[in-house]
Amino acid sequence: MSWLLTILVFLPTVGALAVMVAPQGVVKWVAAVFTGVTFLLSFWLYIGPLVHMGFLGPLNNTGGFGTVMSPAWMDASPWIHFTVGSLQLNIDYRLGADGLSIFMLILNAMLSFLAVIGSWHIDKRPREYMALLLILETGVMGVFCAFDLYLFWLFWEVELIPMFLLIAIWGGRRREYAAWKFVLYTIFGSAFMLGGIFLIYFMLGGQTGIYSASFAFLASHQVAGNLLVGGAAISAQLAIFLLLYLGFAIKIPMVPFHTWLPDAHTEAPTAVSVLLAGILLKMGAYGLIRICIDFAPAGAHLFALPLAILGAVNILYGAGCSLVQQDMKRLIAYSSVSHMGFVILGVAAAVGPGATNAAFKEAALTGAAIQMFSHGAITGMLFFCVGVLYEKAHIRDIDVFGGLQARMPRLTWIYTFAAMASLGLPGLSGFVAEYLIYTSVYAIYPAQTIVAASAMIITAGYLLWMIKRSFYGPLNPHWSGIADASILEMAPLVMLGVVVLIVGIYPGWLVDLLRPSLHQIIQNVNGSVAGLHR
């Protein structure tokens, strides 16, 4: 046991306790120190294996950061073992991190740290606010490194409480409505998810005689047979896939389960919006890749075509809705719906038809995973930008501004940078993911890809139109006294900008990090698909 993952997960909780007892004046500093240390520690997840392999190891080595079967990092100990007759409930405390987890953990640690910095201006009960941010970080960390399905579900639910409170207490005018909507939607999904977890656990236990919810076990054994639902036989894997997927789809969010997102984003305080878009949506995408398609590959395969259509619809529908929003945050929230559609599309292609397309499938899944990372960083930037503006103007409606470039040059350029990254400008990370997805998904689902790609026109339209209306043209004299973004406000933006730029110019390292994990998933999918067609 290496303890690193345990520390990463629970250090923020310790931080939350420290924040609760710290003197009033240093509350924000304590939170910053704890998230900062977590952030620095999280780098060891990446650097540790690199050092172990010799620094340039993974570039030529497909072992690298391990797979879900043998992750580079593992903390495990037995936890709950409960047997009544033939009913066995085995829940282990099992944390693991392979390439797919590592980069989400680092992203989470980074965004949580930046969220604390970006919340420096919070005056309303800062102690509770910071404590909740830290508990949220614990919950999300747990989701990304839980390697036991029950533990995963536990962390999935843990994250809900701080998020609910953060929106409901520190939110905007309709904060309670938004918070309730968020919670009801998520709980609705997680109920189905729990059903899916029970189904896979007990069916697999019944079929193999081993009752285990460990990821390594679930990834190497697949449920067989059919289920009778209302007299009709459907593939058990399809049932599992659909139950789990419903929970994840709401989080991603997938049309038509997306309407909680614009409300939650609009009402949430800036830093919470950043975390919501940057991390919480990724939990859904992560679950889809890590759990749905790896543990129920045949089921995913059967649902691939609807998934691809839903992905394309997501992309276009989100983009269209963004075009007509008045509120900047709402606009960006809908753009998240649109961009997360790329993850769905990439995953759909990865489990899609065509045995000869293995290379394209792996590229599609890589694109989907990179999109998770890149969308997290870019949307984080966009929300921070709106946050800076809102902090000064107390309003976010696009049309009330105009010509702000004259007074806020710094914000103008960083906002333009973020918008360009979001619309997929080459050299920035958004392009990497989108281009990978386009070039690979087209081999499997050409029509859906064309529909998805047509959104690139609308995306450019809504983002740059927003920039044009707020920052270009003659200065609206009401804002002639507005100050530019301060150094403190620029810091998180610049940091994320650098990440976006590095990934955009040389995405190779990220692909190398992900390769073994994703390769295992693709093999799993191809293997069980071949079995399905035999």
Add this chain to the structure above:
Amino acid sequence: MSFFVTDIWVIPALPLLAFLLNILVLRPFFDLSNRDKGHAAEAAAAHGAQGHGANTAAGHDEAHGNVGDPEQHDIGHAEASPDDAYVRALDTLDGHIDTPAAIPRALRTAEKTPGGYALVQLVEDAEQHPHHPHGSPTIWARINGYMGILFMGLAFLWSLGLLVALMQNPALQRGETVPIYTWISVAGLRYPIDFYVDSLTAIMLVIVTAISLLVQFYSQAYIEGEEPRGYSRFFAWLSIFSLSMLLLVLSSNFLLIYMGWELVGLSSYLLIGFLAKDAAKPEAGRPSPGAAALKAFVVNRVGDFGFLIGILILFTATGTFVFTDIPARLGPINLALLTVAMILVFCGAVGKSAQFPLHVWLPDAMEGPTPVSALIHAAKMVAAGVYLVARTFPLFHLAGPQALTVVAYIGGFTAIFAASIALVQIDVKRILAYSTISQLGYMFVGLGVADTIGPGIFHLMTHAFFKALLFLGSGGVLLAVSMNQDMRKMGGLATRIPLVAFPFLLATLSISGFPFFAGFFSKDEIIAQTWEHGDYILYAMTLATAFLTAFYMFRLWFLTFGGKGGKFGGLWGGEYRGTVAVKKPDFRVWLPLMILAVPSVFAGFWGWSSVGGNFNAFITGHPLTPAFANPFTSPLTIFGVGASLLGIALAWGMYGLQVVPRNVFVSNPLGRGFATVLWNKYYIDEIYLAFVRYVVMGLSKVASFFIDRRIIDGIINGAGSGVVAFGRGLRRSESGRLQNYGAAIFGGTLVIAAVFFAVVYFGK
């Protein structure tokens, strides 16, 4: 192999380095920190102007003597009694800052009223009137400029060395791949960032770096005159523009060319919107720079969408992006599919090179500073589309003949279409913009009919020189007449700014196809090619365009530089109709013009094999067939020259000598109607606007406000109220009686057990 080839990365690295030094070092740490602190005082003054806007603004107006513009005074009067709605809005804002819902509506109403706009405009004018810039760039900003020029000069020398090396070593002309790095490699699919050097690359590099160098040199004077505060930033954007274009030109594959392609879009967006504070000028039919930049980017994205799909077809069929690998890997690809793919790739070119129907962004792009227009029109953005077709020409060849036919006919139609619009415009820069669209049409005709890229690229080269000259020259005119672009307020400028006028006249002759000027060789070669290949429709189109081009260019010349009372029958000088005093430009303006005049006149001889060499043989390895050896032995040339001279003569007659009545074409209703259609650019902008506003936005509104808000949220909120009602009922169960809780626990356990049992049972 020559080090000019193996170390080709130096060329894009130079502008990149200039950009990084500018943006990361010189601008933040030296330029910005050394600015005079007048800015703060000015901001305070502007703040005060909010209350006493009328006085300040009116005073400003008179002080600067904006005569000849009556609207300006009208606005001043309207402003003198501030609009009540606006004042109310301000009060609302300052009073209740925490009630966001109330604010936007009030502000919006205020902005819609004329007074609201006027106030916005005048406070802004008082503060920073773009035509009366105050302050000058700091020494560090100037150093940024010098650095950009120096680095671009080095890149130009490297390109020139490369061109010479290639000329001396024909083996190198056929192409060499220079690997840089692998962007991504996943499951055997490689996404390479590699360069490719052949004679086409070398020619393009020389054009791009040469024009960039001259434009940067020229920009020093221009930006100082138009927007001194943005001096450093302007040079930074110029460097990133050069970098993008060089990446595009150097790429060996569809990945990098698409990246450069999009980055060119970014640079043009930044540069077109450079004068971000300017408002739209609806009375002159001019959008605001911000709107123009947005339009350029989005319209280009429409083309890019097609381009991307084309790339996807080719990549998924062959598994490679590399141009030279694709033909071999195509295998038994469906010919129809390849044809479709190439037409889609051409869609990208239609967007970037502003061909019909995606030409609408280019005239609006004139809102950028004039050096930017010169860059976009001559060497960069628009050349990219032509270059793309030339670079992928082997694939066009493999595809069905329909692909190149589409290229040729889109080009031919655009040529005559844009030339016809240029006939009636009165804005100097817009005429040049339409002439660019038209000339690019020629290039696509050349690529489409000639079976070789020679004639198209030859015209690209000559056009780059004379169009850069024309734009920089028009910039010189604008500097001289205080940024007024309306030709009706010009006239007779040749005698007032001869150093600008002389090179401008040479370029006008060149674009009009006057014999022995560069444009004559390249354009007549294309016209001759259409005839040689038996495409008589295109021949007629291109010939008619040659006539129109000569006419509208000399109309421009006479209205701007010549006119009644000038020498040589109105050709040189004459009556000046403007009101502002004409300022003489300094050497940073006229020197680049003089330099550009040389290739604008002489570059054509490279295509005349018996005199200057064989351009086509250098580019493609084969001399052009049929040989365009001596233009005077070909009867076709007579018609081309005839059309050109006829156009010049007509313009001279109407605007110079004024022997032909001005209203000769619009004296009848039919002519007037046609002129109205041309003046309104065939109403294409209006059609697109209506489509976006009513179809795209309409559907989006249905999605957002009906489907999302009403249907989906309706269901959710309904379910939510159900839950609340259920909770109200449930509250009664919290009775506090222990036996009730006990019963609940027992019942709950039973339910869970039943669920488990069911799951396990059905699971087996």
